[in-house]
Amino acid sequence: MISAKVFLISHPISANHSGIMKEYNFSEIEKKWQDYWEKNRTFRTHDDFSNPNKYYILDMFPYPSGAGLHVGHPEGYTATDIVARYKRMKGFNVLHPMGWDAFGLPAEQYAIQTGTHPAVTTNKNCDTFRRQIKALGLSYDWDREINTTDPAYFKWTQWIFIKLYNTWYDHNTNRGRDINELPVPLDVIKAGDEARKKYIDSKRLAYYDDAQIWYCPSCRIVCANEEVLTDGSHEKCGNRVVRRNLKQWMLRIPYYAERLLNGLEQLDWPEGIKEMQRNWIGRSTGAEVDFQVDGSGEIITVYTTRPDTLFGATYMVLSPENPLVGNLTNPEQAGAVEEYVRAASLKSDLDRTDLAREKTGVFTGSYAINPVNNKKIPIWVADYVLMGYGTGAIMAVPAHDERDFEFAKKFGIEIVCILSPAVNDMEQKRRIISGDECWSGDGIYINSSDSKRGITLDGLNVEEGIATITRWIENRNIGIYRVNYKLRDWLFSRQRYWGEPFPVIHWEDGSISLLDEKDLPLTLPELEIYEPGANGESPLSNATDWLYVTDNEGRRGKRETNTMPQWAGSCWYYLRFIDPKNEEKIFDPEKERYWMPVDLYIGGAEHAVLHLLYARFWHKVLFDLGIVSTDEPFMKLFNQGMILAFAYETATGAKVSSDQVTEKDGKYYIADTGEEVRQIVAKMSKSLKNVINPDDVVRNYGADTLRLFEMFLGPLEATKPWDEKGIKGPHNFLSRTYRLIANGENITGGEEDPEILKALHKTIRKVTEDIEGLRFNTAISAMMIFLNTALKKEKIARETASSYIKLLSPFAPHLAEELWELTGHEGTIAYEPWPLADERYLREEVFECPVSVNGKMRFKIELPVDLPVEEVKEIVLADERAKKWIGDASPKVIVVPNRIVNIVV
């Protein structure tokens, strides 16, 4: 011992065995290879149609915010990059592009405050994002970079808008068609040109109309239904939205509801996302039923999913906005109804989504006739019925609908139970039948027959009842089977400067025309003031030079001053990546046929409904018009989970900025006051000051470590907390890898140790399977296990090292390139063939068979693989350790071949 110490002291450098050891200098390595890739354009994608194996892998492109990247971005980008690099090594022609969804409010807000043109801000932000992304070593083909704010790009966004305008939906063939092919009914033609134009406009997928829409006074912008949260606030700014009537561009997405719904089935998407889209589309089936109004010629048509409960309909409700309200209100009730309707319109402005939601309503004084039994039922007005869904009127069945029940109870309206419920609880059954409790489940009809009208439901169950009554209604011509959707027209304009201008002119005679394709793009004018008007005018209304136009005949017109919402650019960007520089066409159809559809699309779940539904809608329209070759754009979708970060709050729940907190003995305190705070995990946000910037991580540990760490954190889809303490693990793994392989002395030329060989092939198999399944955390763990095995041996054959470097290369590409070079290879590793697992090395002859007694593992015994069951039993029962548990009993033995033996005593 003593002499050894003396020896070591006298040779301090050799303290780390094997002489001079090169250290893992990640900054140098990463810089070197990023320069190499850039210089050699290593990841440029060629439209090589001769390779039938193409793989289009796409990230949801980011909005380049001023704050730059946070560590959530690299998570998805690293995942796609691993797959892209892996697929290249598998011989696929890979399309893996990146671009910027760069229209948006923040740049415009900044322009309002500072007068800086949004394009300037945007370009600066794009530069930052590009620099940060390049520092991560992501293998994008930068020659295909696109930017939605580039006129060369939004020219085609405008072009698609013109296509939407010139398309109608043929419900017979269920596809969109050119507006010139729209058959116009004879009576419309007879009614003249004006009527004909009106008819055609009523069929276009894009239309301009007065609509009651949500308006955010704080942002001075209209919002799509989807952008308004349940509590009536604007999802962007959190302020209250109000109802307004404004002329706006709308898209008739509901025409595609059925196709958008059915199309989901063929898609390899997370079930949850598909379910959210289904819910959003909100298909329901039922019937429209006509009710005569007593003593008047009026008819109220209602939509109901439960026509089978007609016998239980004891009143009707009109939405306050329903145009029939005026006609159906009798003079005695007029005051009360007017007051209610007025209050409701105010309420919809201020408090439409009142949480208390006590049912309110007022009687019109009129009655309707229930067609199944001729009974007179009162007609009410109540705001729990919405004008925008169904027909804006309902038949109310309080016995079998919770909302109607609540309303009827409050206003003392009759409750007639017509369905004996399928419940065992006799007391509950009694309550339901007597109308003291509501029942919306299945059961057997009672009181639901009328011999005069030839309708009998009694004795049937709900399913049979719905079918029977629907037939009866249709035969009697008082209604019709109907499919309904929650999905509404999509409000497609915003009162903003920084968006795509509509290629639209409004003429003084009230007509609208769209620009010619050859006049695209219509670019934005230069402005001094970016602020929108207080009444919802877009800032573009100030651009007088740009705004006014005169045609050849001297007719004067005004350009559309609204711009498109941010969704427009992201609705089709994946198509432009295919042929991003094409000036003649949106893209070359041959290239489109080769590259589409997107094989794998990765992004955050926050776009589950909006972006993904809109993009699918546009895609289907383009498909119907023969512009794209596939019906769906994104075959496989995967959502990466959010990365959360630690944040701190006081005992009262007040949030404390992370930079003010210090840790001591596992507890957290505010540095200045010493007050103890609690550590929580929360979304990264500026206000909590818990945003992690990837630049810092790259500087301290390197991009390869960051990539590995983000992937090692847990399953890609999981929400995970960012805890930088753990980053040492992946970093160590990389430096240990470097130490093993960069050290020439460890690399041998000859035969490989059988144990390492076996470990290698197991690793190849595991890593390959895990990349295919997007399970990067376990792939990394498999490589760590391999490294541990190899390090124990301190020697590794060159061939083995090469295979291992290849496995590592999609995850830690810089280090892999460096090691590839150090082990004597030339050029990039990016296109080297992916290693194959050789079954020969994977086959086992013996295995450690666990033996359990009564289901509890007791000991292990080495057994040959595939030993016949009887022999296994014999060997196991003969074992001393087994005898200890069995004693004198004669046990039952269950043998699961090559897996486990269970002795039952």
Next chain:
RNA sequence: GCCCGGAUGGCGGAAUUGGUAGACGCGCUGGUCUCAAACACCAGUGGCAGCAAUGCCGUGCCGGUUCGAUCCCGGCUCCGGGCACCA
């Protein structure tokens, strides 16, 4: 309220979907190196009892099916996400 997820050591998470629970990593403990520390390296590490061999307990809770349950079934609790007067 409804619809989707989820709950496993001190922590992030594994587990071939009915067959050895806790891989891998962090952290922690001990050791080597160091004047010392950091780094690195080696060993250990679910809890309880025991010097130990070993035994008992253990995958949010209660119950069930099974030779055997983290996994399947029934009933809850809590957490995350989405939707919400959609007739």
